[in-house]
Amino acid sequence: MLNRHSSTPLYEQVAQLIQEKVNEETWQAGKKLPSERELCELFAVSRITIRQAIKQLEDQGILYRTHGVGTFISRKTKLQQPLEQINSFQQMLEQQGVIASTKILANKQVLSSVQMAKILNLQPTDYVSNLQLIGYGDEQPMVYYNSYFSIPVGQSIMPNAQAMETQGKPFSTLDLYPLTNTYQPTHLEQTFEAHTANKELASTMQIEEGWPIFQVTSIMYKDAYPLEYREAYYRGDQYRFFIKRKL
Amino acid sequence: MLNRHSSTPLYEQVAQLIQEKVNEETWQAGKKLPSERELCELFAVSRITIRQAIKQLEDQGILYRTHGVGTFISRKTKLQQPLEQINSFQQMLEQQGVIASTKILANKQVLSSVQMAKILNLQPTDYVSNLQLIGYGDEQPMVYYNSYFSIPVGQSIMPNAQAMETQGKPFSTLDLYPLTNTYQPTHLEQTFEAHTANKELASTMQIEEGWPIFQVTSIMYKDAYPLEYREAYYRGDQYRFFIKRKL
Numbered sequence: 001m002l003n004r005h006s007s008t009p010l011y012e013q014v015a016q017l018i019q020e021k022v023n024e025e026t027w028q029a030g031k032k033l034p035s036e037r038e039l040c041e042l043f044a045v046s047r048i049t050i051r052q053a054i055k056q057l058e059d060q061g062i063l064y065r066t067h068g069v070g071t072f073i074s075r076k077t078k079l080q081q082p083l084e085q086i087n088s089f090q091q092m093l094e095q096q097g098v099i100a101s102t103k104i105l106a107n108k109q110v111l112s113s114v115q116m117a118k119i120l121n122l123q124p125t126d127y128v129s130n131l132q133l134i135g136y137g138d139e140q141p142m143v144y145y146n147s148y149f150s151i152p153v154g155q156s157i158m159p160n161a162q163a164m165e166t167q168g169k170p171f172s173t174l175d176l177y178p179l180t181n182t183y184q185p186t187h188l189e190q191t192f193e194a195h196t197a198n199k200e201l202a203s204t205m206q207i208e209e210g211w212p213i214f215q216v217t218s219i220m221y222k223d224a225y226p227l228e229y230r231e232a233y234y235r236g237d238q239y240r241f242f243i244k245r246k247l
Numbered sequence: 248m249l250n251r252h253s254s255t256p257l258y259e260q261v262a263q264l265i266q267e268k269v270n271e272e273t274w275q276a277g278k279k280l281p282s283e284r285e286l287c288e289l290f291a292v293s294r295i296t297i298r299q300a301i302k303q304l305e306d307q308g309i310l311y312r313t314h315g316v317g318t319f320i321s322r323k324t325k326l327q328q329p330l331e332q333i334n335s336f337q338q339m340l341e342q343q344g345v346i347a348s349t350k351i352l353a354n355k356q357v358l359s360s361v362q363m364a365k366i367l368n369l370q371p372t373d374y375v376s377n378l379q380l381i382g383y384g385d386e387q388p389m390v391y392y393n394s395y396f397s398i399p400v401g402q403s404i405m406p407n408a409q410a411m412e413t414q415g416k417p418f419s420t421l422d423l424y425p426l427t428n429t430y431q432p433t434h435l436e437q438t439f440e441a442h443t444a445n446k447e448l449a450s451t452m453q454i455e456e457g458w459p460i461f462q463v464t465s466i467m468y469k470d471a472y473p474l475e476y477r478e479a480y481y482r483g484d485q486y487r488f489f490i491k492r493k494l
Contacts, residue, residue, distance in 0.1 A: 068315035194461035194483030236441030
């Protein structure tokens with residue numbers, strides 16, 4: 001209850017009440033906060049007070065605002081992914097108490113683009129295998145993987161993807177190579193970029209347009225031979241990558 | 248000129264004309280594209296045609312759209328920054344043909360927050376040094392560094408920052424340590440996140456609210472001793488980080 005005679009400013013009291021609702025999960029992580037108007041009515045305070053309370057909770061990282069989209073309840077902690085070592089998708093999420101799952105969104109052969117042919121060492125008239133996966137954490141889409149392989153690599157990889165999906169085992173493409181006898185990546189090149197979600201990606205990942213996206217583009221090699229070109233799109237509000245290094 | 252009897256669709260012709268303007272730098276990288284209405288008038292085509300042309304150029308990475316902000320002309324290439332090695336700010340940009348400069352935005356002592364005291368191994372009642380820098384590439388803000396040091400480290404670092412600025416030498420905080428006799432970081436811990444710019448950051452970096460931001464949070468250590476806590480905000484459309492690693 002608000003105490004209008006307290007020395008604690010009203011907006012701080014409102015912020016505390018909002019935080020309580022987040023703590024007791026009346027308002028859940030990842031969901032949209034009620035509108036300013038609804039909050040005004042709920043707490044019987046002015047819009048200015050609500051805005052001050054929201055601002056304070058944003059500064060504390062409890063709420064999360066995306067320009068033109070709205071205010072959301074933050075996860076208590078972002079998923080932590082180390083950059084130095086490769087963990088399996090399942091292992092990485094489950095170590096952090098999140099239930100992982102993977103669905104195959106698409107699995108097809110398409111005509112290579114000129115750029116893709118160059119990357120995968122193919123002819124521009126060749127076909128390539130395209131595998132699209134969604135990685136879920138606690139049933140929310142967390143990452144969208146869009147991978148391209150040469151046809152022989154694809155033919156070796158795809159049955160494993162289908163078997164893993166059928167068995168309900170969470171996976172990323174990197175978890176599939178150990179199941180092949182032939183292909184095992186020896187090294188990879190990655191780039192990291194910050195983007196915002198366009199309409200298509202927002203729809204695929206069930207987020208709003210304009211949402212922050214951490215994009216990781218990888219080329220996996222077996223020695224000099226490129227096995228895979230992969231674009232991975234991680235929810236910016238859900239993932240944090242880290243590295244420790246010597247100087 | 249558009250050829251309305253050509254077999255090439257009108258929107259592709261418009262896309263070509265837009266690309267020519269970008270190539271000849273009539274429309275410059277980083278600037279906003281004229282509005283749809285202006286483009287309709289300029290090319291005497293419908294809004295649908297303009298939208299198709301813009302969509303194609305977006306897919307090719309020539310234009311860059313941020314939800315609720317507008318459509319911009321992309322840099323030809325993003326700045327590439329390796330994750331494995333630390334280059335000086337100047338070296339990193341100038342290797343890529345970009346003129347670097349640095350300005351001190353703020354240089355002050357502030358009361359430590361509880362969190363900062365914990366990170367820097369101080370008492371919550373201690374003061375800390377705060378150094379805020381803007382790193383420019385070709386006179387555009389590229390990165391905003393917000394760093395905190397214990398007072399002794401700050402006192403050792405600050406004169407070097409001021410000397411570098413006076414001499415017009417570009418720098419980041421990591422370039423300042425070799426100039427001190429006492430402090431030389433031995434290792435660091437970094438986290439990487441995708442965000443969108445809030446109002447304050449947008450104003451500091453002269454970008455629009457909602458713009459993609461690549462945030463790198465670092466703690467620099469000399470052995471077990473924490474020298475610096477730094478939040479670096481890179482323009483998401485201008486930077487790409489990369490790494491090569493063995494599996």
